[in-house]
Amino acid sequence: MSLKYAALIAATVFAAPAFAEGDAAKxxxxxxxxxxxxxxxxxxxxxxxGGKxxxxxxxxxGRTAGTVEGYKYGKSIVDAGEQGLVWDAESVAAxxxxxxxxxxEVLDDSKAKSKMSFRLKKGAEDVVAYLESVVE
Ligand code: HEC
Structure with missing residues (x-):
């Protein structure tokens, strides 16, 4: 199965309308x-x-999803990475x-799962700016 780009774009637009430049301090x-x-x-x-x-x-x-060595990911996120999902501001926000x-959405699979049980309501663009700012 290949990545459904239309669904990917739809999901992004849905989750992050008017994507703004983030504030790293925030x-x-x-x-x-x-x-x-x-x-x-x-x-x-x-x-x-932080936690493990x-x-x-x-x-x-800029990293492919599901690729930190030694970390035990769920199957869905690894599949998404194998199908080409590379994290950028929009995809991390979504x-x-x-x-x-x-x-x-990205796998076009209603049975897809994520081990991440947390949802961020707002401020994703700021977190992305912060994550980018710490990289040397
Ligand atoms: C309750 C624990 C928990 C919290 C809180 C949490 N996460 Fe996660 N996160 C996870 C887990 C577990 C995964 C691995 C998901 C999987 O394997 O399906 C993950 C995966 C991710 C990934 C994908 C990383 C990769 O290597 O592909 C990103 C990006 C991410 N989290 C960002 C965040 C951000 C930003 C926050 C805070 C706003 C956050 N997470 C809060 C548990 C958490």
Whole structure:
């Protein structure tokens, strides 16, 4: 099955109308909601000490979905990555707003699942700006 680009675009437009440039300082605060499950670390350099429930988010923007080595992802997100999903501002915003719904859309599979049980209501563009700002 190939990625359904129309569905991908539809999901993006639905989840993030009027996508705006984010504010990294605000995003650093918003990231407090993420760090119970996600750390940000570049090798041994720990930028944000966080949980291990989710994968390391260092350099996630521009990375293929489901590819942090040693992290045990669910099948759907790995499939999405194998079919070409590379995280960018829009896709991270759409995914964090509704992880399972987003994977259902991009895989065109009503049975798709996500291990991420959290939904971010607002501020995704700021978190993305923050995630980009910490990468050297
Ligand atoms: C309750 C725990 C939890 C919280 C809170 C959480 N996540 Fe996640 N996140 C996960 C898990 C678990 C996965 C792996 C999903 C899978 O394998 O299906 C994930 C995956 C991701 C991915 C995909 C990464 C990759 O390597 O493909 C991104 C991006 C992401 N989360 C961003 C965020 C952001 C941004 C926040 C805060 C706004 C956040 N998450 C909050 C648990 C969480």
């Amino acid at each position: 995003g650093e605060k918003t990231f407090k909601k993420c760090k119970s499950c996600h750390m940000i670390k570049n090798g041994d350099d720990i930028i944000v000490k 429930t989710g994968p390391n988010l260092y350099g996630v923007i 995914f964090t707003a509704d992880p399972k719904g987003y994977l259902k």
